[in-house]
Amino acid sequence: MPTIDLAELAAAANGFVLHFLAAVALSALFGFCYLQITPYAEFKLIRAGKTAPALAFSGAVLGFALALAGAIANSVSFTDMLIWAGVAFFVQTLVFVGVRLAFADLCERIAGDEIGPAVVLAGFSLAAGVLNAACMSY
DSSP, X not given: OOOOOHHHHHHHHHHHHHHHHHHHHHHHHHHHHHHHHSSSOHHHHHHTTOXXXXXXXXXXXXXXXXXXXXXXXXXXXXHHHHHHHHHHHHHHHHHHHHHHHHSTTHHHHHHTTOHHHHHHHHHHHHHHHHHHXXXXXX
16 A cells, blocks of 8 residues: 655645635636726626626636636646736736627627627637637646
C-alpha cells in the first residue's frame, strides 16, 4: 500500500484553497463589473420574474468561469493564473460590447424580456469562454 506524504497533501490542499477562493473572488468581481457595464438592472429585472436578463447574465458568468477554469488548470503559478483571469475578464467584456454593437437594440430587448437576444448574448459569452479556456495553454 502506498504511503501518503502529509506535506505534499497539505501543499495540495493549500493550493486548492488558494485557487478556489481566488476563483470565487474573481467571479464575484466579474459579476459585479458586468452588472455595471450593462445599462439595465439585471437583479431588479430577475426579481420581477424576467427570464431574458437572467439568461444573459448567467451566460456571461458561465463564460467567464469556463475561461477561469482553463486559467487555473493551465497556469504555471498563481500570478500566471491571475494574468489569464484578466484576459478572460477582458474577453468577456469585449463579447458584451461586440454583441451590443452588432444588435443596436440588444439591451432594450433583454430588459423587455425577449429571450432571443438573451440567448444570442449567452451563446456568444459561452463560446468565448470555451475558446478562451482552450487557448490558455503552453
